[in-house]
Amino acid sequence: MSHAPAHHGHPVEHQEDEGPRRPWALLAVALAAQILVVLDISVVNTALPTIGQSLHLAGGDLQWLVTAYLMMSGGGLLLGGRVSDLLSRRGVFLTGLGLFTAASLVSGFAETGTQLVVARAVQGLSAALLTPSALSLITTTYSGAQRRAALALWGAVGSLGVAAGVLVGGAITTWTSWQFVFWVNGPVGLVALFVGRRVIAREKTTVPARSAFDVPGAATVIAGLAALVHTLGNTGTYGWWSVRTLAGLGASAVLLVTFLIVEQRAARPLFPPHVWKLRPLVSGTTVMLGVTGILVGTVFLASIFMQTVMGFSALRTGLAFLPFALAITAGTVVARHLLAHVTPRVLAAAGMVLVAGASALLSTASAGSQYAVDLLPGLAGLGLGVGMVFVPVSVTSMSGIPDTHAGVASGFLMTGHEIGAALGVAVLSAVAGTAGSLATADGAVHGFSRGLLGAAVIAVAVAVLALVRMPATRATAGVHLH
Structure with missing residues (x-):
């Protein structure tokens, strides 16, 4: 990781690099934890049929293994960001990591669908503590070129992990059993805990009043988002x-409106009012929601298409997403270089246009489609576009955020990521379901086509939003020039 910072020789970059250099060990621990969190968004996709047979779950109940995690992580990130600002970031990070590791092990030992769904929900809640504290540790520890490199890697993990999860889940399910999809988190989490306790510096903090956490606000927003995702999933x-x-x-709608009312009346609202005025953060979060929704929704539909229509095994389906993951990596590399020459909003809009074109291309797939000819070009183009979007969003959204609000800002950004994932699966599945049942080969063909057309339309809308609302300021290697 020591080679991650990019040096382009610009004078402003030398000026910003004067801050003290920090060891990369903290970044390694934070990224390892985030990889676990992001992988769990999609790692169960290829294992769902096997889990359903093992635990005797009805087809309609399988979605809860995905949405229970996403709803609790997405809704809880708001409170998680506040907690990481008010308490020790180190303590919150290690607590979240410990809970996530324990819940992963419990998931593997689940004997009923209810037990597994509950364990997945606990995983989601612990991820809500883990993600914002990890990102705020990064933004408050590193500066200059180190921070740019760290945030670029964070963005790459966020996008690459979703695609990689399908490959990991397919391989583990084929070679071992579905339980190891969850158990594999155990050793990784334990190692990260051991290293994190040694490399993350202790902080001096005071114990805040209970009212500072705005529990009513957190409860109403979690309930509102859970109701929305559950309803969309059942359409x-x-x-x-x-x-x-x-x-x-x-x-x-009632619960989310109640959340807004609670926030207006709270002595210490979950989000300080001025956070909503931070245009880079709000616009970046909105774009993050859109691009992640398309990414995760497409992975979900494509997994079904490959297994139901093309007859791929879980492992072969996972391998089919490997070029997709590589394309996302290539997109992040391209974006880091282009940020020195174009504005973040132009780069993000261009990436979304590429996503729209690739989605439209994928929508032409038919029952007789061949992977190399009919799916690979679209998946590669979509991955490249997603990678190009994640970097400018991740780098610019946190620009100008003071350390005291780094946790709540990162929680806001990652809420867009998690809720986008949940809504992406729900919305694109609902759109696909209007053309036929995804459980049958014929329905999966028509559903995949309509779902990807829906993704193309959404991508165009997000591209326009990015072009209009994201920062117009020229950036050098991902940093604004003021």
């Missing part, structure tokens, strides 16, 4: 205009 079963769907959407 394929009950339809968009059923009483159940409309009631669920109404309940979600």
Whole structure:
């Protein structure tokens, strides 16, 4: 990792690099923890059929193994960001990592679907503590070129981990058993805990009052997001205009409006009012939500298409996503170099346009499609575009955030990532479900096509938003020139 910082010889970069250099060990621990969190977004996708058979789960219940994690992690990130600002970042990080590791081990020992869903929810809540504390540790420890390199790597992990999770899940499920999909987190988490206790410096903090955490705000936003994701996930079963769907959407709206009211009246709101005025953070989070939704939703639909229509095994499906993951990596490399020459919003918009074109290309797949000819070009283009978007969003969103609000800002950004993942699966699956059942080969063909067309439309909308709302300031190697 010592080679990660890029040096382009610009005078402003030398000026910003005058801060003390810090060891890369803390970054390694933070990235290891984030890899565990991000992998768990998609690692169960290729294992779902096996888990369903083992635990005798109905097809409609399988989604909870994914959404329970995403709902709790996405909704809890708001509170997790606040906790990491008010308490010791080191303590919050290590606590979150310990809980995540324990919940992963419990998931592997689950004997019923209910036990596994509960364990997945605990994983999500611990991830909500882990992610913002890890990112705030990075942003408050490193500066200059080190911070730029660290944030670029963070962005790469965020996008690459989702695609890599499908490969890891497919390989583990094929070679061992579905339980090891969760157990593999154990040794990695324990090593990260051991190293983290040694390399993360202790902080002096005071114990804040209970009211400082805004628990009512956290509870209402988690409940509102959970109701929204659950309702969207069930539209394929009950339809968009059923009483159940409309009631669920109404309940979600009421809870989210209640959250906004609670925030206005709270003595210490979950988000300080001025956070909403930070344009780079708010716009970057919105773009993060959109691009992650397309990424995770496409991985979900493509996994079903490959296994149901093309007859791929879990392992072969995972291997089919390897070029996709490599394309995301290439996109991050390209983005880091282009940030020295174009504005973040132009780069993000260009990446989203590429995502839209690739999604439209993928939507032309048919029952007789061949992987190399009909899927690989679209997956490669989509991966390249996603990588190009994640870097400018990750680097610019945290620009100008004071250390005292680094946790809440990172929680805001990563909320976009997690909620985007949950909504991406729910929305694109719902769109796909209007063309047929994803459980049948014929329905999966038409559903995949319609879902990817929906992704293309969403990508165009996000590209316009990025071009209009993201920072127009020229950047050098990912840093604003003021």
